[in-house]
Amino acid sequence: MTTTSLPPSLIATLSGEHYTDPEIFSLEQERIFEAMWFCVARASELARPGSFRTYQVGRESVLITRSRDSSIKAFLNVCRHRGAKLCTEETGEVKRAFQCPYHAWTYGLDGKLIAAPNLTSMPDIDRTEYGLVNIHVREWLGYVWVCLADTPPSFEEDIVGAVVERLGDVESIDRYDIDNLQLGRRITYDVKANWKLIIENFMECYHCATIHPELTEVLPEFADGY
Template structure:
């Protein structure tokens, strides 16, 4: 008997979305960026997610810290931009309360009448933080293992990429999608659609694409095939990879993808590393947050490889955008409740099992009837 996918109603239901906020995303690790996004004292990055605001900044001693991006006086946003520098102090734009880079409240204008205020208890509220291979993660409640524990099955194979030394290439891109966050997460870990819907990846990988599911992370990977492609961009990219020395030879032909529960994904290429974060905005709206990181190599060959990587994946992303829109639209059909899962769909099975364990309502084929309402 085949396992079944998650029921369609949880991809559109506002009540289930609120359960996800409380039972999944409060404990989830959210990626802020990389330590090299904040290279100097006063440099900061911010993230708004599910009603929370976070700022991560580097202090004068070089320590990277994360705080709620909320003034302790009247809840104003402190750091205004996605990325910037506040100098030696973080100053509230509303009433000019001033915080040190370590989060301490260091100044309140004298004319505001707070002479007896205990500054020591009105510093910025810290956010739980973990740095994994240079990437900064935060969460709002305990519950899940550490990021290092979750990623432990793949720690050894990530070492050669020297992730801590990466620097950002450009800025974070935000891509709104009118789909549920799970639709994107499902598609990312779905291996069956690769030979059907991604002709470019099929040319590059041949039959080498593999998927596997561990307790907290899924891995998808493909080995780039040496056979000459009919596409000049793919032929040129494969030729350039053979010249790179940033990773060992056996990894120069490998594209690997890791999806950390529940909504953070890393695309690990020989020439760059990207992260994607699927930020839920509503039951049917998600913001994809993404950026590429690279080793500071200015060679012409490396720049060309990164351009060709972008060119190839631009088409893949366009194909996936159409696919997830089609799936999300089908979730509202009266003809669909759940579908069978193949034994090969190990990542989707693991994801569905975890959802049902955390939120038992996900076991229901249809949305429960609220008190005072009649069944449809």
């Protein structure tokens, strides 16, 4: 079988196995989703101490919360005792602590182990060492960003740097006042597709005039055709 090279105006897609092979997907989880910075939440959804949200990042469940000093904290959503999922709800609010539903190990908003049945009879349990596993977290532009890597890439180079590359400087995005945007509505649904298909579809608008005519009617760049 012979193959024909594509003309310069066309960009080839990845071969089919990149969208279906479980081994490739596992590598993507490890080297992309569990190694890079990811935006997971609006900071305004975690306005009060004790408010929390849980997210799936790569192969890990992540717990995001606001601590009593108003800082954002991020932990693996796993009890340090027997590995049970600590918070089973997607969102909620606790008064002072998170309690594992399995054996009632209890953690403060800072992740420190503060109580457990018969804890006083276990003097070798260090409350800090056996606290929740912290993950790297940042607040920027009113969003919460997390990175699962032990040594995360530079936030300034990877995230802020991408803004500078696109807009020329950080001040340009500051003028959008993104920090003060308010969430109007959230729609969540599952798509039966590999994540790359969703990204590829989102990154190109070659299909917009056909699939989204109502969108092209309000975009100035489509006024003279596309």
